[in-house]
Amino acid sequence: MAATMLLAGCGEDRAELQAWMNEVRSTAQPIRQKIEEPKRFEPFRYERSSDNDPFAQTRLAGLALELHEQPRRGTLQPDLRRPRELLESYPLDTIRMVGHLANGQNNFALLQVDDMVHQARVGQHAGQDFGVITRIDESEVRLRELVQDAAGDWVQRETTLRLQEGSK
16 A cells, blocks of 8 residues: 555656746747858869979989988997897886996996896996996996987987985
């Protein structure tokens, strides 16, 4: 019997709700915003006779020569034929100095990349900008890198890796 009463309560007259909905519909103003007509697309007609053909074989051959041009002949140039060392595979900002070893007259830096620690000495290469380790002491490693400037000339840049104490 209780279930019958509950179901009867759900089926009550909805006239009041319907009246309110009709009133809201009659007072609401529709939004009438004029949409601009789309702009007409005018395709570009390429006239071979008046302009240069961007796909001409002579033009493409010239571009290929520019791309494979030998590096500029200046006083500074990296040795591109030298075999690359392991630490040259990583950008310098991912290499961290985590320690220092001294063996009589030789100083060694402990350089960490990812989870591997590498022993490096003066004269070895590190980083992707043709960096050469020039000095190692207890708190830092100094490198000389060769980078190209805006004109394409090779210039030297000094960089330092400092000891990372107390970090992972």
